[in-house]
Amino acid sequence: MTTIEFRNVSRWYGNVVAVNDITMDIGPGVTGLLGPNGAGKSTILHMIAGFLAPSKGTLTLDGTATWKNPEVYRRLGLVPERDSVYAFLTGAQFVTATAKLHKLAEPERSAAWAIGLTEMAEAQDRKISTYSKGMRQRIKVAAALVHDPEILLLDEPFNGMDPRQRLHMMDLLSRLGDEGRTILFSSHILEEVERLSGTIQVMVAGRLAASGDFRAIRRLMTSRPHVFHVRTSDDRRLAAALVGRDYTHAVELTSKGLQVRTSDYGAFCEQIAAITRDENIRLTELLPTDESLESVFGYLIAN
Amino acid sequence: MFNPVVAGITVRATLGRRRALLFAVPAVVLIALTLVLRAANPVGVQWPANVLGTFGFSVLLPLTALIIGTGVLGAEIDDGSVVHLLATPVRRLDVIITKFAVAVGLTALFAAVPELIAGLLAPNSGKLAWALFAGALVGSVVYSAVFVLASVVTTRAIAFGLLYVAIWEGALSNVVGGVRILSIAHYGLGVANAIDPEKNLQAGLGLSTSLILGTVITVGGLYLATRRLQTFSIAGDPV
Numbered sequence: 449m450t451t452i453e454f455r456n457v458s459r460w461y462g463n464v465v466a467v468n469d470i471t472m473d474i475g476p477g478v479t480g481l482l483g484p485n486g487a488g489k490s491t492i493l494h495m496i497a498g499f500l501a502p503s504k505g506t507l508t509l510d511g512t513a514t515w516k517n518p519e520v521y522r523r524l525g526l527v528p529e530r531d532s533v534y535a536f537l538t539g540a541q542f543v544t545a546t547a548k549l550h551k552l553a554e555p556e557r558s559a560a561w562a563i564g565l566t567e568m569a570e571a572q573d574r575k576i577s578t579y580s581k582g583m584r585q586r587i588k589v590a591a592a593l594v595h596d597p598e599i600l601l602l603d604e605p606f607n608g609m610d611p612r613q614r615l616h617m618m619d620l621l622s623r624l625g626d627e628g629r630t631i632l633f634s635s636h637i638l639e640e641v642e643r644l645s646g647t648i649q650v651m652v653a654g655r656l657a658a659s660g661d662f663r664a665i666r667r668l669m670t671s672r673p674h675v676f677h678v679r680t681s682d683d684r685r686l687a688a689a690l691v692g693r694d695y696t697h698a699v700e701l702t703s704k705g706l707q708v709r710t711s712d713y714g715a716f717c718e719q720i721a722a723i724t725r726d727e728n729i730r731l732t733e734l735l736p737t738d739e740s741l742e743s744v745f746g747y748l749i750a751n
Numbered sequence: 752m753f754n755p756v757v758a759g760i761t762v763r764a765t766l767g768r769r770r771a772l773l774f775a776v777p778a779v780v781l782i783a784l785t786l787v788l789r790a791a792n793p794v795g796v797q798w799p800a801n802v803l804g805t806f807g808f809s810v811l812l813p814l815t816a817l818i819i820g821t822g823v824l825g826a827e828i829d830d831g832s833v834v835h836l837l838a839t840p841v842r843r844l845d846v847i848i849t850k851f852a853v854a855v856g857l858t859a860l861f862a863a864v865p866e867l868i869a870g871l872l873a874p875n876s877g878k879l880a881w882a883l884f885a886g887a888l889v890g891s892v893v894y895s896a897v898f899v900l901a902s903v904v905t906t907r908a909i910a911f912g913l914l915y916v917a918i919w920e921g922a923l924s925n926v927v928g929g930v931r932i933l934s935i936a937h938y939g940l941g942v943a944n945a946i947d948p949e950k951n952l953q954a955g956l957g958l959s960t961s962l963i964l965g966t967v968i969t970v971g972g973l974y975l976a977t978r979r980l981q982t983f984s985i986a987g988d989p990v
């Protein structure tokens with residue numbers, strides 16, 4: 449049972465702050481590190497893995513610092529995002545070499561076990577240069593697991609995987625988490641995190657925007673005001689009709705149509721057609737304007 | 752200290768790259784030049800020491816050492832695959848020593864051995880051939896330490912190495928005598944000249960100076976490279 453502890457950790461590059469004053473604990477089980485690109489997720493993972501020093505604060509694994517401490521790799525496995533592996537080796541050679549670098553008693557046996565876990569046995573004798581991106585991801589996971597670590601860090605592990613591979617990897621990570629390992633993976637895709645982890649840490653612009661149970665955070669995300677751009681044959685009349693509804697936060701008349709802010713995405717979408725029909729208005733355009741993940745995260749950080 | 756797994760991967764990675772073909776080019780040129788001169792047999796010219804000393808120690812040895820020394824670790828740092836090696840409990844000192852040993856071995860194979868072969872092919876140069884071989888071995892050791900260090904310190908290690916070889920060793924050390932104190936080529940020539948004294952080698956340093964400075968630079972370079980690798984960082988998110 450291993451806990452990763454962040455205490456007021458910041459990391460900056462020159463005068464750019466990548467991670468800003470983060471305090472959190474990551475315990476056994478699967479934890480998703482969610483956030484848009486550039487939010488600081490990789491920086492967090494690299495600091496845990498001992499490949500970046502915190503500029504400020506302390507980061508420890510059960511009280512032991514990871515920076516300048518290669519011994520930590522006996523307990524930790526890392527799957528980096530970069531798709532660079534020793535492409536001239538076969539999958540089996542790569543995983544066995546990693547086992548030997550860990551000085552495992554039976555490197556071939558450990559490699560076979562890890563390759564089996566990631567379902568790469570059939571392709572293990574092919575050179576990695578011939579692998580698809582998804583297969584490279586899996587052989588990297590096999591190498592990271594070969595010493596049976598307590599902690600597994602994965603940076604965007606599902607990139608390049610097809611749906612079947614993705615499901616298999618999610619199942620594998622769930623099992624590893626259920627066995628008591630501390631699994632932390634980063635993703636910018638909400639659905640990946642939703643399927644895999646009960647606990648999430650949401651990063652936005654280097655800050656921890658939300659932390660804890662996924663469902664509670666998801667509720668916060670879905671209850672936020674949504675903004676729609678609407679164009680009709682009579683914008684002013686529709687605005688008057690919408691203002692009387694519970695779910696309407698605000699309506700703004702602009703030269704290009706209406707901006708409607710609503711607290712209930714579903715109710716608004718269901719009723720807008722009926723309202724325009726009852727008011728004898730022709731609806732020509734209905735666009736949600738803030739559905740990007742960044743805007744969801746922006747809302748979280750503002751609240 | 753020497754890790755055979757790291758060494759095996761390094762040798763395969765180094766020889767498997769396309770630029771591995773470059774290793775052999777200076778060696779082939781030296782041997783071809785020697786064969787041409789032997790066939791031409793110019794009268795009254797002491798060409799073996801001039802050609803093997805000048806071309807061998809100012810072109811063949813430093814360029815070969817540069818390509819190999821900056822590649823054994825630098826290529827893995829450039830493409831990011833070094834993370835798979837460093838995310839294991841292997842001591843950073845062991846990584847550096849192993850990479851250095853591979854660089855020395857390959858540089859000796861592609862520079863010192865061809866120097867010996869060319870020396871043995873040249874007329875009346877038996878002792879000189881072995882002297883140059885010994886000098887080239889010393890040069891392989893010191894160059895490798897410096898270029899491995901450069902590859903850990905900067906992503907522009909090849910540019911740094913070319914500047915050092917061309918400007919410092921190639922131009923300045925022939926004009927300003929004091930510069931030779933920090934010229935690895937002259938350490939090699941100093942050793943060769945001590946074994947087979949030959950004025951055409953234009954050795955600027957004695958044996959003891961060459962060995963002491965070569966040792967200091969090698970040990971210092973490996974120490975600094977290890978320190979640097981201990982604080983190896985991966986760039987974080989693009990911010």
